[in-house]
Amino acid sequence: MSIVYFNKQFVPLAEANLSIRTNALHYGSAVFEGIRAYWNPNEQQLFVFKLPEHYERMLNSCKVLRLKVGHDVKDLCALTVDLLRRNQPKEDSYIRPIAYVRSEGLTPKLVGYDTGFAIYTFPLGDYIDTSGGLKVGFSSWRRISDNSIPARCKVSGGYVNSALAKTEALEQGYDEALLLTQDGFLSEGSAENIFLIRDGVLVTPDLSQDILEGVTRNTLISLCRDELGFPVVERQVGRTEVYVAEEVFLCGTGAQVSPVVEVDRRPIGTGKIGPLTVRIQQLYFDVVRGRHPKYRHWCTPVY
Ligand SMILES: Cc1ncc(COP(=O)(O)O)c(C=O)c1O
Known part of the structure; x- marks a missing residue:
């Protein structure tokens, strides 16, 4: 899963880096999503579960935080499918989009600063135990x-x-x-x-x-x-x-x-x-x- 979406481009993970001065690092001024894609071995197909619903919620989170991602739900779904195709996973995977205050300004505020947006993905089985209780x-x-x-x-x-x-x-x-x-x-x-x-x-x-x-x-x-x-x-x-x-x-x-x-x-x-x-x-x-x-x-x- 080495390709990520970052700064409006698909790039290798190692090239997707942020400054330590990034406002979001200091103030938590970011919103994210957690999405799963499930591998169906019989159909040799990867299914992303409720993809638009996750991005609808993300845009609602952005609205509350006044963050402007610059993509609508349809774009975000298409970008996610594109990212998965570039990485070619054939196993259960997790997708993590994040919109964040990218500016290096010192003030904890939400307007007048640029918003960054990234998506990365990685294989994921259980997050917490689903079988033992x-x-x-x-x-x-x-x-x-x-x-x-x-x-x-x-x-x-x-x-x-x-x-x-x-x-x-x-x-x-x-x-x-x-x-x-x-x-x-x-x-x-x-x-x-x-x-x-x-x-x-x-x-x-x-x-x-x-x-x-x-x-x-x-x-x-x-x-x-x-x-x-x-x-x-x-x-x-x-x-x-x-x-x-x-x-x-x-x-x-x-x-x-x-x-x-x-x-x-x-x-x-x-x-x-x-x-x-x-x-x-x-x-x-x-x-x-x-x-x-x-x-x-x-x-x-x-x-
Ligand atoms: C605090 C919190 N509550 C509930 C959930 C479950 O939400 P969802 O079903 O949309 O993943 C999550 C994330 O998965 C969460 O972080």
Whole structure:
């Protein structure tokens, strides 16, 4: 994966370098996306999952940060497919576009500076474990709020919040962190949205709970309602409601569908991966790899 898109050109990775004076390095003044492409060996095809949806969110993040990428969603999708074709991956891959304040000005501000844009890609299997069952813990760090650094947008600087929580979780022996909002309600994981199953109903924090508007979250809401016939409710969730859920799982482009078996040392349900989570995960893996005809339009073929 040695070719990247940088400064409006396709160049070798080694030539895509920035000055240490770059404003975004100092202030986190950048927005990014995380996109996956799945290899389908039977079809010898690479499918990018929900490509336009990711760039729509990226342009929304740019709008909030006043960054001007200079490309629309269609251009960005075409550039990404072009980049993948140049690199020719025949395995599951991750795609990372980033728009950043390129100027070397000292002021932490968002207007009057140039925006840089780059995309790179690399092979990626699981980001967090999808098969063993995760042990997670609530963080002592609270989720950044919409009026400080909006979690709705994938702002680079906001990921300090994720990094603090994830580090603490790993050092405490957990696989992943859960974060509460400033008001003490369930928000999301360090890089994942979260679902609970209670009495056969899927419950997930609503969009006012300082969460990223997850592409996978939206995908699963549709799939659970339309394919599996599970009711889905988006609402405020208290901390201890997670402890008493029958099943819990995390989701995200990186995380995919990752079952949770323990929260704050309390077993979830039987303490084993739940049966509904398994069904949701299997369906998701079929859909992203282009194996579900009804949802082929979510998969952009590269070759
Ligand atoms: C903080 C956070 N929440 C949720 C998600 C899941 O979002 P998506 O499904 O769009 O990848 C991510 C990233 O993947 C994230 O970084």
